[in-house]
Structure formats: C-alpha cells, structure tokens
Amino acid sequence: MAQQPADTDEASEAALHALAEAGRQGACLVPVGAGIRQHPLEAWDTRPVVPWASTRFQTIRRWSVPDLTVEVDAGLPWEDLNRRLAQHGQWLPVGVPDGAPDTLGGIVSAGVNGVWTGGYLSIRDRILSMTVAVPAFGVVRVGAPVVKNVAGYNLWRLYWATRGTFGIVLTITWKLAALPRATATLTCGDSGSLTGRVWEEAGRWGASIPTVPALAALLLTIHPSGWELVGIAHGGDRAMDRLRRTLGAQVGAGPDVARPAALSDRLVWQARLPREGQRLVLEALSRWGASARAELQSGMVWGYGQQPDGASQEMAQLVARHGGTFRYWDGPWRGLRVPPAEVDMWQRLKTGMDLQGVLPGWRAEAEA
Amino acid sequence: MGVVEDLRRVVGPGFVRTDAALLDAYAQDAYTLAAIRPLAVVWPASADEVAGVVRVLAQHGVPLVARGGGTSLSGGATPVAGGVVVHLSRLNRILRVDPLAGVAEVEPGVVNTWVSRAAATVGLTYRPDPSSQQACTLGGNIAENAGGPHCLRYGVTLNHILMADVVWADGRQSRVGTLSGDAEGLDTLSLLVGSEGTLGIVTRAWVRLEPVAEASATVLAVFGTVDEASETVSDVIAGGIVPAALEMMDNLAVSAVERGQYRVGYPADLGAVLLVEVDGLSEQVEEDAARVQAIAARHGVAHLQRAASAAERTLWWANRKTAFGAMGLISRNYYVQDGVIPRSRLPEALRAIEQVGRQHTIRIANVFHAGDGNLHPLLLYDGRDAGEVERVQVAGHEVLDVCLTLGGTVSGEHGIGVEKRADLARQLTVKEMAFQRAVKDAFDPMALLNPGKIFL
C-alpha cells in the first residue's frame, strides 16, 4: 500500500553508491546538473568535493496526460520536457530567464524562478513530489504525486534552492498547465534610463486586464542603452481579441521571452521583492547602467553580467531592506542563512539526515 | 510552584482556567471520535505571553496543544492527556491591510472570513476559503495548510502565507519567510505550514491578498448518475480548463442539504450535481463556461443552469458550504473523510467508495473538491450503536485504502491529527516515516508541542 519509491532503479542505486563512497572518502557530494548556476566546486567545502552528475538520468518516468502531472528524472533539461509535453498540448511554465538549458533538478536546487512566475506561480509551487537520496534514509519519496496533499510535513520544500544540503534529488513530479489557446503581446520601450513611463504603462495594462493574473508575464528588460516592457497574455481567442482592440496588443505567437535579445551577458543573480522594493531596485539598476530583467507581477528581478564594483553587495543589502530574497549564481557558494533562534533545530535535522556530513553544509549567519 | 500558578504569573490569573465544565468543552475539536480533558486552558494575549507560556510548560515538562477555532476534522486540536490547551483567541487582531503590497498582517486567532471581509474593503480578496471559514482561524489554517473550494485555481494556504512569527518549543521566537513570497536560506516557513501545531506556534502572519477577477460565472450541472458527473470532472481537467472551483455533491448529500436553511430546489432523483465556477476576463469566462457546458452535455447532463444573480450564486455556495453540517439532518452522527486521488481516477474511486459503504452497511454521502481529486466521503452512523461506530471507523480507513490504491494520499486538507496516524504509516514507507519523524525530533526534541499527533 505504501508509496513506491524508485528504490531499485539505476539512478537510485548510483546515488546511494555515490553517497556511501563519498562517506568512505571523507568527501562532500555536490549535485551538478547542466552546470549553469554552479558555484566553483573547489571553493565549496574544505573537504574534497565529488560532483554527482544528474545529467546521466534524463527520462520521463510517468506522464499522466489526463491528470496534467509528470514525473521526470532530475537530469532532464526543461526544454526537452516541454518539447515532449507539447505533443499533448501541455507544458511546464518554467522559462528560465536567460533561456539556458538548465536541468529540472538544477532549477530546483538553485531555486531558479522563470519568466512565467507572475502568471503561473513560482515553479516551486508546481512541485508535487520528489524522490531523493538521503544518507540516513536511502531513497525516499517526499510529497505525493497528486495535486493536493497534507499527509505529513512539506518535505519537498527542503530541496528548493538548497543545493543538495538535504539530499540528492532524483526525480520530480510536476503539476502541468495546458498550452495557451491564444497569445497576445503588448510592448513599449525607450532609450535612456528607466522613466515613470514604465510604471504608467504597466499600470495601464494591468488596469485594463482586471483578472488574476492580469498577464502570463509582464517583463521589463533594462540594459545600458534603454529599456523594453513586454506583456504576454494567454487565453482564449475572444479575450485576446479584446486586448488587441483595447490595448493594441499583437495577437498570435509572441516573442520568445525566455531569450532576451538585448541581453548577451551572463545571468548572475536573482532576487524576489515586494512590489515597491522591486521598483526601487530596478531604478537603482538603471542608474548604474546595469543589465537586468524583471517580472513585474511577481517581484522577480534577474541581474546580468559584471556588476559595477560593490554593486552586487549593495544590491543584496537593498533587496534585504525591502523584504526580498537574493541568490548569487556567481563566485563561491555563500551558504544558506539560518537565523540564530533556528540554528539548533536545523543543525539537529541536518545531523539526523546526514550524520557524516556527506552533503554540503551551511553557514549560520547573525541576523541583521 | 505548580505549573498552573506559573502560567497565571505569565498571563494573569483570569486567563488560566481549570474548572471541569470548561475543560470538558475543550476536550474535543470537530473530530468527535476522540476526547481528552486537558489539565488547563490558557489564553495568552501576545507573542511574548505565548513564549512565556511555552517556557513555563517546557520547565515543567508539560505538553501543550495550540487551539484556534477548534474545527479540525482530524483531531489536531484534541488535547494531550495531562497537557495544556493554549487558546489563541485573544490574539485576534487584523493589524494591517496594505492594498498596494497586497498583504494583510494578522494575528493567529483571526477568523478566516474576517480577512476576506477586510480585504474586500480595499477591493481585494484572501483566496483560501475552507467551508468552515466562519469559524476557523488563520492560525489553524496555517497549521493544517487548509484548502477550500476556490483553492483549485488559486492554491492552498501554503501558497498564500508570506511570512510568520513563531514561538518554538524552547520559547525562542523568530520570523520565518519573507514578504517577497520566496525563501531565503532554509525554508522554515514551508515546514511550519501544515505541521499541525507540532513544530511551533504561529503568533502573527502576513498573508497574500489578490484582486478579484473582472467576471465570473457559476454553473450548476445536474446529472442522472455519479459516473456522468465524475467523467465530466475528469474531462474538464483533461481539457486544460482550470476553473476557480469545481465541486461535487451526490444524491445523499443533496437530500440532506436540501432540508437545511439554504435550499436550491434540486430534483430529488438526481445522481450528482456539479458546481463549477470560472473567472477571469469576461470574454474568457464566456469561453470557459461554454466549454464546461459542452463537456457536461457530452456526458448527458440533465439540467444546466448559470447563476443569474449574485444572490443566486451566494445561495448555491451557501448550500454547498453547509453540506457537512446538514448531515445532522439525516443522521445522528457523521464522520468526514478526506483523501486525494489522481483526478482521472474519479469515476472508479467513487464506485469503490460506494462498494465500501455497501460492504459495511454504512450510508456514505459525497461532498467534495472534485477539481483537485480531494474526496470527502461523509459516513453516516449512530454514535449510540457501538458496533456501527466500529464499522464506520473501519470503513473510513478502507476509503483511504481506495485513495492509496489509486495512487493518492490520505489527506488533502484536514491533516493527520490523531485520526490518520495509522493511515499515514500505511501511505509512507518505514524510511519515509523516519524522515518525517526526524523533523519533529529536530524542532521539538522534548515532544512538548502537540505530541501524539501525526505519528503513532
């Protein structure tokens, strides 16, 4: 009757073997997907670091078309999955903001939110279940492969943006969406730095589309020579036609928003902020002449390329002051923050799951 | 000094009670198959008082159960023998509604509908709408990760809580989550939501408010058979339509609710009724409503009707949301089950549940969140008949076996509590149970917070 974890398959066996081997060698096992958001392995830990290459396993394990759920190996790139899902009119609304071929496990472990976060929620909210290899428990399933579940603690959330701290993610079960029947695109832009026009225009579009979410994505791109605002609406033909009539939207296949033409630099950080904070951060970035993208409905901001000296640090502080979160995908791994009141509890959990400390640890930081 | 005196020093003498009649009133929540008289009930008025209470209880090694509205259907708020009930009803303020940020800051004793009402004054809404929303509290909703009819499209409590203040088992306090809705560092908030009061006590929460859609349409679809209705549900989902709500009631449930205060006038011989709500832009609503109606027609719908007014829509929802209570009109007692199945398996799940009822000669009504496969079979019984009580419990567990056999889970929204500890242990492997247990042991090593829940 119990859930069937993929206990005996090749990926599970390989992961358990790798954990045991790392334990024997006194090494730290770090999962690596496509390597796109990877911090340099040598700077990870004082111990020798052994990578766990998830890309060896890339199959679609179980796809229930009528339930709109799919279970996939963590090493499968998100675009490969979407190509397959399109055959039955479905997709996983990821849209990695630089269009890179991240693996689904990598997206989870690095906590990458995509361009559809405003319209389709954070990709984290589409995870229903995972199988994970944990030193103390072997291969276990966390969550359940149905769209609603409160049986036990929300353990799958331990694996979001924690880079293998609590185990190796082997498979992920996702809640899918139907591909939109029609698309409409709104655009505006200007040269020079960000002006009030951005917020006026975004506000006007939002006010004309009184529903939740107003748009599938509302993306602002800023770069040294100007800015562009793109709104993508998904829906039925008649709703899209209304946007054409009232807002002058282009109806038909939209631009590939996962690949911003204006940004050739590398994506190096991601932040998520409350609305007002997002605006202040974007204005600061524009003043600095930085390259960035933002999804204005969800508070997401993505920073590209080399930042001016000290800007990343200043940005991280600005984000924190406005109640946001900040993740670097560049330079050495900075660890995960734990407030002092929670350090003992998390330490006990980590020890209970990974007695030998085979997986990456974290740094407890003093509260600001 | 005794524990009761120490508690009085923290919250004031009037806010610790030990009189038998009152303790008996706290012996149960809405799960009526378990009752335990607590040692005392205490009413703290602030987060610091909650922390003080927890520290006193930790010093004395006395366990506690946080209590909100006491509407848990799995016995989550059932007291622990020799333990103290910490009732959060004095922490009942809505501290701020920020329309620009779309956030409300609330205390845990705030009743769910108060938040929706406060949000409505600024044109926003708080989505999670458990049918118990007139009585259950935000603290209880967070602890149970509550759902509700309109969670199909907009997500459950977990998707609507941004940040919370918590008192831990050692009396220390911290703020978890961020106003951005993302986790920074270790995601303590996600563990806390749905933890049934076993990891920490929530003393304040920041919840997400959202704009109301421009238009909505509510469609009633009456079917001659349960199979036709459940096949319609499966096809709506498979068709990629995500209604705001998609609820189902079968004949027995309708026969009860039609004796209640909110009568829709359903035909007496119906097999099942679907209540489908779609929302969005007006054109989108028309398209989605038409698609839903066409699918229902394909499955032989007997009667289709769209709510013609806000009053009619309100009546239909009041009828649906009072369905559990209405069971009291056709049966002395009823036992609510809560399990989830993959949505495509709805027709066979309902047939299997009917079979369970027949086998144990228990009448089973069905009122549930069909769109996400969250079943709520209501098992009717007479509590005076010990044999029937036993049969109803066995049948309840067999209903959950049906869910597990079809690849589902033993709880979609009511939690494990005391009721489903054995069922959870059947759903999970031994190793998976050990993983769950490791979290409890790490956060509450002395087992002071709501012990005896979730785990056997």
Ligand SMILES: Cc1cc2nc3c(=O)[nH]c(=O)nc-3n(C[C@H](O)[C@H](O)[C@H](O)COP(=O)(O)OP(=O)(O)OC[C@H]3O[C@@H](n4cnc5c(N)ncnc54)[C@H](O)[C@@H]3O)c2cc1C
């Ligand atoms: C008629 C009826 C209909 C219902 N319909 C639904 C529905 O549609 N959807 C749904 O999800 N549920 C439903 N329920 C179940 C119930 O209402 C929910 O589980 C609700 O969230 C419980 O809230 P409460 O305030 O009553 O909590 P309680 O019953 O008082 O407590 C529930 C749990 O929360 C813990 N708790 C309470 N406050 C705190 C706090 N501040 N910090 C930490 N832990 C705390 C308690 O210890 C306990 O474990 C229904 C119940 C009834 C009786």
